Amino acid sequence: MSGDAETLKSYADRAEEYAAYIESGWHDPARDAFVAAMPQGGRVLDLGCGPGRDAAAMAEAGLHVDAWDPVPAMVALAGEHPGVTARQAGFDEIAGDVVYDGVWASFSLLHAPRTDLPRHLAALHRALKPGGRLHVGMKLGEGEHRDSLGRLYTFVTGAELDGLLQAAGFTPVARQTGRDTGLEGRPQDWITVTARA
DSSP, X not given: OOOOHHHHHHHHHTHHHHHHHHHTSOOOHHHHHHHHHSOTTOEEEEETOTTSHHHHHHHHTTOEEXXXXXXXXXXXXXXXXXXXXXXXXXXXXXXXXXXXXXXXXXXXXXXXOGGGHHHHHHHHHHHEEEEEEEEEEEXXXXXXXXOTTSOEEEOBOHHHHHHHHHHTTXXXXXXXXXXXXXXXXXXXXXXXXXXXX
16 A cells, blocks of 8 residues: 555554455455456465455465555454465565566555556556456545545546556456445445456
């Protein structure tokens, strides 16, 4: 996630609450499609993994999973799942060339400042193998906003997200939109895009 101190503190203070919320949440069919697109035993990065629910499902499917989160309490929770290698790391640690078959950035990059998104997406493109897949989830809207829990969000339109991905070298191949009530308790619109490197 971002290096925004208030955002990180919010997640640290609510790690167990957030884990319970995530575990009770809906099953994401996009995750199934992402896993199915990976080669057998492929290596994936769960960027901003939180308590590790998605990382655990990917490991259970036979993938080698690196789970990153900047919040120590989240790293500890994620590391409890069998097959998940959890590490305290943020967006600025993205490095390396042709490392991953897939990157799962499900509602994590939305905490990065808008001006940093091109840099982070370019680093992810370099880290992916040719034809590798990126899944990214963001909140729909415009501008930046701090919610009642203190978390800083960058909102995007669908066209803006497509443009950011394409500028980083990605080809968007699938998208989904919806509206859910998050941890804050307020319904918000969201978009997920799967893109090919």
